[in-house]
Amino acid sequence: MSGEIFQPLENLELVDLSKSNPLLCYLCNEQYDDPCILACFHSFCAQCLRGRCTDSRMTCPLCGAVTTLKDGASLPAADLLLKFMVESSLDERAQCANCDNETEHMYFCNTCNQPLCTVCREVTHQAKMFSAHDIVLLSKRTKDIHKKCSLHGEPYIMFSSEKKIMLCIKCFRDMRVESRTHCVDMETAYNQSCKKLDQSVQTIRDLQKSASESIGSLKGLVEEVKINRDREAAAVSAMYDAMMEKINKTKTDLLEEVDKQFQEKEGQLKAQLHTLMTLLPTLHVHFMTSAAFSSSANRFEFLDLAYVMMGRLKAITRQPHPLHPLQTSIIDTDFKGQFARNLEPLLFSRPGLSSLSNASLPIQREGRNTPVIYKMNSAGSSSRRSNNNGLKVKFIDAKGPFADYCKEFETVHKDLLVKCEKLKIRVQELQRDLTLRRCLTRNDDVSTIRCNIEEIDKHLANHYSNIDNKQSTLQEHWEDSLQRIGNEQELYQAQLQDITRLQHECQHLNTIMKQLSSFVLSITAVTERIDPK
Structure with missing residues (x-):
């Protein structure tokens, strides 16, 4: 099963991590064999990762993170901690090298490098030739085998907190004098390391709790x-x-x-x-x-x-004869406008009284200290604002003082509107996190949102003040516009009267010509009759 994904990434959310074996490889689902660790801290068997390297880069089969390998290396670094845990688990289940039996208490002979059961320890190692053999409990075999320095063969007696290594007497003697001040005895080093490890474990535990809460929030x-x-x-x-x-x-x-x-x-x-x-x-x-x-x-x-x-x-x-068509051939139903008018209530419907009342009422949730959620109907207010402003702007000329004022207003107002909409979304998300998702929220985020709200409030106050200051200028423009509109209406009515007068004169001339044409025709006929050519 080497190299195959046993548990795909998209199904990891279905796995109960509290019951899963941390010593099983995610790729082959077997106990780790020579585990290697990637930059994303995911570990896999060396055999499972073999052949996955491309241009000194390896992609994690689990999360997709890319790890850059050392020059010439085809595998990432070995995971010594995981290897130690795997070997420890194997030693606890070892069988006796003599009788292949397992007893409640197993031993290990460091000299023979073989596990022994209780019976074989008493029987085979009672001879005088085995009296010098170093026999320890199997669970302590790994600890005891590391007691001696691999360089000098002397037992470890000190620990360097500077270099994070154990020292024998010879190693201590060969160190520089200033480095010896960072050395402590093994017991003190062990106690200090346990405290530091507990702190690190607590950090991981807090991160695990936060990750679990985030997973629950994301699932929600x-x-x-x-x-x-x-x-x-x-x-x-x-x-x-x-x-x-x-x-x-x-x-x-x-x-x-x-x-x-x-x-x-x-x-x-x-x-x-x-x-x-x-x-x-x-x-x-x-x-x-x-x-x-x-x-x-x-x-x-x-x-x-x-x-x-x-x-x-x-x-x-x-006699009245219909010489000109009384009707045109055009059939006009204004279908585009009719379609638009019938679809407008569906596409641009304003919220009714019920939705407005619901928007102002809080949703009560269980718990005395649970905050309430207020629904913010931003879509309705924005649609009303856009409809009203859109209808008004349609009738404004593209040029003129008021058109310039509207352009300036829209430029500033759109920016403030976008910022306000973003704050609404952030506040809604904050409310959901506190009430529905039960997530913790940092005080910095709340302070940032409040600062942003105060900043927008100041901008709106300045914006309102600037608009209010322009009222006197616009009032003069409106008075001039009213006078200009009155003059234009009077001129328009005079032009209509001139056209109507000309129409009456033209109709009078047409009547006279119709009367004269009959006499001209009769005189012409008589003249031709009297003096034919």
Whole structure:
């Protein structure tokens, strides 16, 4: 199983670390064999890490951290502590070298370098030749084997707190005089090291507790994300269904409006067409009659019936004839505006009275000392602000004093709005940590948030003061604008009156020309009759 991930990283959260064996490799799930430690402090068997080195860099199979190896090395440094723990665990389960039995108390012969049971220790090592053998308890074998200096073969008697090494008498004698002041006896060094180790272990214990709390908080966040994902997906689906229902209903109404306009325009145009089609035969008959009368009648007959003919023709021309289309061919339902108006309540709905009341009420939680959570409906306030300001800015000219003031206002206000929204998010997260997730919060974080709030409050006060100081200047601009608007309205009304007067004069001239044209036609016909060319 070497080199294979036995417990993938994504499943580590399901492992109960309190019940797991710390002496098992995560890759092969077997007891460590020649363990090596990476820069991320994860240890693996040397055989499991073999072949994973690339360009003197090795990626941790567990967390993905990269470890840079020494030049020419294919494996990271050996984990001596873990190796010691593995060997100690093996020694505690060792079998007797003579009879292969295990007893409650096992011994070890440092001279023979073999484990012995209680019986073999009494039987085999009672001979005179074994009297000089060094026999100790198996559990103390590792401790006793390290009592002598590997360099001089003398027992250790001192410990250097400067170099963190044990010293025999010869090592102590060979040291510099100034370094001897850092040497203490083995018992004192052992007691001091135990205290320091206890402090380090306490630090690790605190870190473990904080990590466990953070894991619980992160698991809670993961669940919150899942719940919010489902809630948002449901809201999106509901919004989509509501929009599709509105769109389909609006589509049906608009198609009915299209058919209605089509029928009205088609009926009016066909009626006008029918009127003109029935007028053509009448005009053709009278045109032919006039031509035949002019060519066949003599002077007396012409003068007798010419005015009758002219009266009839004049009566025909004076009748109202729909020569110009009474309707256009355009069918306009303003479908874009209709769709926008019907979808606007869904997309830009303002929170109702119930949501406003809920936003101001705290959520009571169990416990006397548990703080309460206040819901901050920032989305509703921001939507109201953006809607109101957006509607007002639409009617402001791109140039002018007030437009310049609005640009300056928006520049400062947007920056303050963004900072305020970020603070809202931080305060909400702080409230969740204290109440829902039961996490500890540092006083520095609370002080930082309060300082930020006070800073934004000062900026808002300055912003309000600057805006208030510009009221007098804007008031003059508004008074000038009102006078200018009044003058423009008067000029506009005068222009409309001029156009209306010209329209009346033009209509009067048109009436006169219609009356004169009939006389001109009759005089022309008489002239041609009298003096034909």
